[in-house]
Amino acid sequence: MLPEIVIIGRPNVGKSTLFNRLVGKKLALVDDQPGVTRDRRLGKAELLGLHFQIVDTAGYEDEDPETLPGRMRRQTEQAVATARAALFVFDARAGITPLDEEIARWLRTTKTPIILMGNKAEGRAADGGLMESYSLGLGEPIAFSAEHGVGLAELFDALRPLI
Ligand code: GDP
Ligand code: MG
Numbered sequence: 001m002l003p004e005i006v007i008i009g010r011p012n013v014g015k016s017t018l019f020n021r022l023v024g025k026k027l028a029l030v031d032d033q034p035g036v037t038r039d040r041r042l043g044k045a046e047l048l049g050l051h052f053q054i055v056d057t058a059g060y061e062d063e064d065p066e067t068l069p070g071r072m073r074r075q076t077e078q079a080v081a082t083a084r085a086a087l088f089v090f091d092a093r094a095g096i097t098p099l100d101e102e103i104a105r106w107l108r109t110t111k112t113p114i115i116l117m118g119n120k121a122e123g124r125a126a127d128g129g130l131m132e133s134y135s136l137g138l139g140e141p142i143a144f145s146a147e148h149g150v151g152l153a154e155l156f157d158a159l160r161p162l163i
Contacts, residue, residue, distance in 0.1 A: 002044070002051055002052050002053045003052050003053065003084035003085075003162075003163050004052065004053045004054075004055060004082070004083045004084055005045070005052045005053065005054050005055070005083060005084060005085050005086070005087060005159070006054075006055040006057060006079045006080055006083040006085075006086045006087070007019055007054065007055065007056050007057060007086075007087045007089060008057050008076060008079075008080060008086050008087070008088050008089070008103065008107070009088055009089035009090060009100075009103065010090070010097065010099040010100055010103065012091065013089045013090055013091040013094075013119055013120075014089060014091070014119040014120060014146045014147070015056055015057070015089050016041075016056055017119075017146035017147055018087070018089060018117075018119065018144075018146040019041065019043065019054055019056040020146075021146050021149065022043070022045035022046070022047060022054050023043035023044065023045055023054060024046065041055070041056040042054070042055055042056075043056075047152065047155060047156050047159065048152065048153070048156045050156060050159055050160060050163055051163075052084070052159070052163055055079055055083065057075075057076045057079055058076070077106070080107070080110055080112050081110060081111075081112060083112055084112075084113075084162055084163065085112060085113040085114070085115060085159065085162045086107065086110075086112050086113070086114050086115070087115050087117055087155075088103065088104070088107055088114050088115065088116050088117065088138060089117045089119050089144075090116075090117070090118055090119065090129070090133060090136075090141075091118075091119060091120050091129065092118030092119060092120055092121040092126035092129035092130050092133070092141070092143065092144075093120045093121075093125050093126055093129060094120075094129065095128060095129040095132050096129065096132045096133055096135065096136065100136065101136065104136040104137065104138055107138065108137055108138065113162055114138050114139075115142065115155070115158045115159065116133060116136065116138045116139055116140070116141045116142065117141065117142045117144045117151075117155070118130045118133055118141040118142065118143055118144060119144050119145065119146055120145060120146075120147070121143040121144055121145055121150060121151065122145035122147065122148040122150050126143060130143055142154045142155055142158060
């Protein structure tokens, strides 16, 4: 059985774009509107010869985390707890938001290895957000661009010891 890697993060950071890039097909719905991914999506992923199952989650896809349906959040937390590793994606152009901090606070309490990914980092506009992300207490971010394929080798290096 392939190890399971789960993608987590607030809406619109590029989780589904990352999922699509790793799966190589347009399986996950990508949209400018948050909240498009309504359930978990599974796919077989390949990254520079590494093979794993990838899970695109939607448990934090709600504008107001206080009104988040508990069932969806529990499903996401369950997915992280049982995964080999979690890819925590933030928007490096937008910088760190309160919801990023809330997710990070919870992720720091899990035993699952977390790989921090600053997405949309195809230009200098991401530099500030990447610096800010050290405050999340989850280590060094990978400067990534799901859309442009930047940072794939760094993601490979982070995943290889875990798979
Ligand atoms: P999700 O809500 O986290 O699943 O995010 P999506 O994958 O649906 O992407 C949200 C928006 O960000 C879309 O408009 C994507 O085209 C855009 N996006 C995703 N990855 C990148 C990237 O690497 N760079 C830039 N500039 N935009 C991206
Ligand atoms: Mg999505």
